[in-house]
Amino acid sequence: MNRLLNRRDFLRLGMLAGTTPLAPFASRFALPATASPIFEAKSLKGVDFILRNSPTRKKFLIETMPGGVAMLDYNNDGLLDLFFVNGGAVSEATHGPENFERSDTRYWNRLYRQNRDGSFTDVTQAAGLSKAGNGNYGMGVAIGDYDNDGYPDIFVTSYGRNVLYHNNGDGTFTDVTAKAGVAGAGWSVSAGFLDYDNDGHLDLFVTRYMEWDADHNKICGGDWHTYCPPGVFPATTCLLYRNRGDGTFEDVSEKSGISAKKGRALGVAFADYDGDGFTDIFVSNDGMQQYLFHNNGDGTFTECALESGAALTNDGKGLSGMGIAFQDYDNDGKPDMIVTVLPREVYALFHNDGGGAFSYQSLEAGLGSLTSLSSGWGVGLEDFDNDGWKDLFVAQSHVLDNVEQIDASLHYKELPFLALNRNGRFERGDSGVTTPLAARGATFGDINNDGKIDVVLTTLGGPPVLLLNHCENGNHFLSITLRGTRSNRDGYGARVSVNGQTRFATSAGSYCSADDKRLHFGLADAKTATIEIRWPSGTHQTLKNVPADQFLEVREPEHS
Amino acid sequence: MITALLYLALALQNVSAEGAQHMQAGVEAHKQGKFDVAIAEFRKATQTDPNLAEAYLDLGEVLQQTHDYKDAVTALKKAVELNPDLDPAHLQLGFALLQQGYAEEAIPHLERVHAVAALGIAQLETGRYEAAVANFSAALAANPGNSDLLYYLGRASGLLSKRSIDSLMEADPDSARAHEAMGENYYVLRQMPQAEKEYGAALQQRPDLPGLHLEMGMVYAAAGQLDKAEDAFRAEAKLEPGSAEAAYRLGDVLLQEGKTREALPELRRANELQPDMPETLYSLGKAASLEGDAALAEKSWLRVIEMEKNTALAAQSHFGLAALYRKEGKTSQAQQQMQEFQKLQSTIGPPRSE
Numbered sequence: 001m002n003r004l005l006n007r008r009d010f011l012r013l014g015m016l017a018g019t020t021p022l023a024p025f026a027s028r029f030a031l032p033a034t035a036s037p038i039f040e041a042k043s044l045k046g047v048d049f050i051l052r053n054s055p056t057r058k059k060f061l062i063e064t065m066p067g068g069v070a071m072l073d074y075n076n077d078g079l080l081d082l083f084f085v086n087g088g089a090v091s092e093a094t095h096g097p098e099n100f101e102r103s104d105t106r107y108w109n110r111l112y113r114q115n116r117d118g119s120f121t122d123v124t125q126a127a128g129l130s131k132a133g134n135g136n137y138g139m140g141v142a143i144g145d146y147d148n149d150g151y152p153d154i155f156v157t158s159y160g161r162n163v164l165y166h167n168n169g170d171g172t173f174t175d176v177t178a179k180a181g182v183a184g185a186g187w188s189v190s191a192g193f194l195d196y197d198n199d200g201h202l203d204l205f206v207t208r209y210m211e212w213d214a215d216h217n218k219i220c221g222g223d224w225h226t227y228c229p230p231g232v233f234p235a236t237t238c239l240l241y242r243n244r245g246d247g248t249f250e251d252v253s254e255k256s257g258i259s260a261k262k263g264r265a266l267g268v269a270f271a272d273y274d275g276d277g278f279t280d281i282f283v284s285n286d287g288m289q290q291y292l293f294h295n296n297g298d299g300t301f302t303e304c305a306l307e308s309g310a311a312l313t314n315d316g317k318g319l320s321g322m323g324i325a326f327q328d329y330d331n332d333g334k335p336d337m338i339v340t341v342l343p344r345e346v347y348a349l350f351h352n353d354g355g356g357a358f359s360y361q362s363l364e365a366g367l368g369s370l371t372s373l374s375s376g377w378g379v380g381l382e383d384f385d386n387d388g389w390k391d392l393f394v395a396q397s398h399v400l401d402n403v404e405q406i407d408a409s410l411h412y413k414e415l416p417f418l419a420l421n422r423n424g425r426f427e428r429g430d431s432g433v434t435t436p437l438a439a440r441g442a443t444f445g446d447i448n449n450d451g452k453i454d455v456v457l458t459t460l461g462g463p464p465v466l467l468l469n470h471c472e473n474g475n476h477f478l479s480i481t482l483r484g485t486r487s488n489r490d491g492y493g494a495r496v497s498v499n500g501q502t503r504f505a506t507s508a509g510s511y512c513s514a515d516d517k518r519l520h521f522g523l524a525d526a527k528t529a530t531i532e533i534r535w536p537s538g539t540h541q542t543l544k545n546v547p548a549d550q551f552l553e554v555r556e557p558e559h560s
Numbered sequence: 561m562i563t564a565l566l567y568l569a570l571a572l573q574n575v576s577a578e579g580a581q582h583m584q585a586g587v588e589a590h591k592q593g594k595f596d597v598a599i600a601e602f603r604k605a606t607q608t609d610p611n612l613a614e615a616y617l618d619l620g621e622v623l624q625q626t627h628d629y630k631d632a633v634t635a636l637k638k639a640v641e642l643n644p645d646l647d648p649a650h651l652q653l654g655f656a657l658l659q660q661g662y663a664e665e666a667i668p669h670l671e672r673v674h675a676v677a678a679l680g681i682a683q684l685e686t687g688r689y690e691a692a693v694a695n696f697s698a699a700l701a702a703n704p705g706n707s708d709l710l711y712y713l714g715r716a717s718g719l720l721s722k723r724s725i726d727s728l729m730e731a732d733p734d735s736a737r738a739h740e741a742m743g744e745n746y747y748v749l750r751q752m753p754q755a756e757k758e759y760g761a762a763l764q765q766r767p768d769l770p771g772l773h774l775e776m777g778m779v780y781a782a783a784g785q786l787d788k789a790e791d792a793f794r795a796e797a798k799l800e801p802g803s804a805e806a807a808y809r810l811g812d813v814l815l816q817e818g819k820t821r822e823a824l825p826e827l828r829r830a831n832e833l834q835p836d837m838p839e840t841l842y843s844l845g846k847a848a849s850l851e852g853d854a855a856l857a858e859k860s861w862l863r864v865i866e867m868e869k870n871t872a873l874a875a876q877s878h879f880g881l882a883a884l885y886r887k888e889g890k891t892s893q894a895q896q897q898m899q900e901f902q903k904l905q906s907t908i909g910p911p912r913s914e
Contacts, residue, residue, distance in 0.1 A: 306898070307886075307898075309883060309886070312879070314846065314879075314880065314883065315846075315876045315879070315880075316875055316876045316878075316879030316880075316901060316905075317876075357886070357887075359883070363815065363816060363817070363818040363820075364818045364820070364850070365818065366817075366818055368786065368816040368817060368818055369784070369786045369787065369816070369817050369818070372784045372786075372816075373783075373784040407750055408749075408750060408751055409750045409751070409752055409782075409783070425818075
């Protein structure tokens with residue numbers, strides 16, 4: 001012991017007294033922006049949604065975790081609509097079986113239809129989406145056309161029972177959960193549609209956080225009364241449902257090997273990381289290693305994050321994994337992962353080295369300098385300035401609503417994080433938001449069809465925030481809607497390359513949220529593009545000399 | 561009751577037969593754990609032979625054992641009065657007085673018998689921190705790793721440090737050193753803006769004061785301002801080219817900034833200045849690995865493992881080696897390192913982010 005002390009004596013004992021002080025703090029030390037704001041923070045006209053998380057002194061852990069938001073064109077009118085997941089009523093007297101009073105209008109989930117003038121109309125009730133179920137505290141949303149009828153369906157996750165709403169194509173939805181067999185149980189968080197067996201029908205993956213209920217809630221932090229860290233509660237498994245193609249799903253969690261691994265899963269994203277033609281699944285776990293489920297192509301998965309280098313930091317440390325982006329940030333054609341985490345960690349970037357291997361490259365990409373102070377939730381890798389490189393956006397806020405009392409250097413509300421991608425290295429950008437937020441969900445898409453990617457954030461206890469992209473640099477774009485024929489109609493799982501950039505078709509990722517399913521490519525100064533698509537069916541399709549600055553629907557050839 | 565046995569023989573030389581009987585009976589009763597009987601017998605011995613210091617010593621010792629410190633002190637004082645050279649009586653009296661909170665009064669008795677640990681406690685309680693630190697250090701040399709002594713040494717050192725700083729503040733509150741001390745306090749309290757302000761004031765007065773830039777750099781690093789931390793560590797490294805810590809801190813922050821090419825020579829330098837510093841070696845391995853110098857990475861991490869064996873740094877080194885071997889296609893070695901990593905994780909817990 002003495003020898004150790006002696007060897008380390010030069011590490012200024014005075015500076016090490018008491019704590020390991022690597023405490024980050026946000027706004028007062030925020031670095032200056034490097035460029036003018038790309039976004040303008042706007043309220044959503046006609047949207048009166050408030051995310052009711054109902055915080056109590058009992059610090060029920062669910063209170064700090066919602067809620068999701070989706071951009072979808074539910075009525076196929078070419079305008080993106082918005083769906084918000086609400087929390088529910090919680091009181092200090094709440095106990096199991098919980099009743100969250102979701103029948104009260106304040107606690108409804110909400111669907112807002114976008115009007116031609118950019119305003120929104122609340123169509124929740126008319127669409128048949130007002131009954132969220134009193135036993136359900138809402139968390140996330142997934143969007144996908146599971147029955148290939150051309151209309152996007154909505155899956156809502158909850159603490160409680162999950163709900164699948166079938167889009168009837170006439171502006172209404174029907175709760176088909178019971179028939180579909182996807183209610184699940186426990187605490188579901190993020191979810192996403194994918195076609196893991198390439199049979200042309202979208203399957204469904206649901207993350208579950210932990211074994212928790214109001215009767216077994218715990219309060220941590222001593223006199224400070226804080227939400228407990230995840231390790232206090234038992235881990236649990238995720239759910240995978242296979243779409244039988246007849247409107248019903250089979251729970252294949254066990255058969256597929258997914259439930260063989262218990263974790264504390266919050267986020268999920270999909271991509272074919274090893275190019276074998278089958279969609280793989282990356283799950284962000286809170287306070288532990290991350291999971292990478294490799295699709296074996298025979299209906300089973302093998303969790304291989306540790307062997308692949310995608311489980312831990314390069315110091316072998318676990319992560320407070322929350323949101324995920326699973327796209328190719330460095331234009332090498334292979335999808336990489338970015339996981340949002342808590343302060344004293346750094347947003348984790350797992351670079352896809354090829355051959356099924358990943359390396360932790362947060363520091364090389366510049367995220368060490370930029371994100372050691374941050375708590376991240378919803379996340380997207382999108383080309384906001386259309387320069388041909390995917391930028392990084394994160395919805396931020398600490399998980400503890402009283403964190404300032406415990407550690408003055410941390411903040412509950414934070415500014416969103418924008419980092420511009422400069423040839424694979426990130427530089428701080430200006431999100432355009434000047435008031436710190438308790439942001440959670442984030443969805444990405446071109447909400448006003450102007451060729452630039454916008455963002456909608458949810459905020460705990462507050463209204464959503466629209467970040468309208470008004471970047472004016474003359475760069476060109478291309479927006480592609482996939483229309484699968486042999487593959488699933490949404491084309492989820494397709495690998496699309498445009499002028500050397502690659503996107504993996506999905507609406508899943510971020511945190512609890514679902515993105516515009518259109519694939520957006522910034523083309524910089526290119527006025528035409530070459531598009532290469534590898535469909536989930538295995539079909540390869542190439543389109544050459546495609547003019548820039550258009551919204552293009554590409555239909556999968558019906559014969560290979 | 562070794563004392564009683566030892567001194568019984570001596571006492572018998574001048575003791576009456578009846579007194580000797582009571583002493584003998586007291587010793588036997590004490591041996592059997594019959595403290596009440598022992599006390600009664602020793603009392604009788606003091607009544608039979610009122611000048612027998614050893615009888616009072618034994619009585620005082622047993623009274624102490626039964627937590628009757630007040631009567632113990634009375635008896636032990638009488639023993640010392642009767643025989644000022646009776647060291648065991650001084651020792652017991654010192655203990656009893658200390659136990660009762662009479663630290664000042666205990667000191668001369670403890671000093672006389674060189675009871676350094678107890679003396680340190682008495683000095684700590686009477687504000688003689690410097691002497692207490694010296695005595696606890698001496699006691700620790702005889703009992704390395706003793707948790708009580710380590711605690712007391714830490715406490716005495718802390719109080720000594722506080723008193724020095726208080727004196728500094730009183731004597732020259734606007735001096736560079738006063739600002740530096742304030743900066744250190746704010747840093748520990750994680751109040752970084754205030755710490756930055758204080759260190760800034762210190763640096764304004766004495767920019768060439770060794771350590772100041774380093775401390776400022778640590779404030780910036782803790783605040784996530786790595787570019788400013790880098791500047792501060794560079795300034796320190798320039799001021800103190802022989803400081804291994806300055807080189808290590810600079811190398812490490814460069815590593816965090818993703819500037820691995822610049823980090824590597826700094827970490828090499830730190831390792832040359834002070835070899836076998838596990839933290840330096842770990843970071844050196846990391847920088848070397850990122851820069852493609854697999855041999856240096858392997859050497860550095862293996863050395864960490866050799867020195868640390870089962871610490872978090874050792875686990876991290878196993879993890880780094882696993883990745884290194886995997887990249888080199890050395891699958892079985894990679895698996896072996898990963899197993900070692902996992903084994904350590906299960907024993908010491910998973911490495912945590914700072």
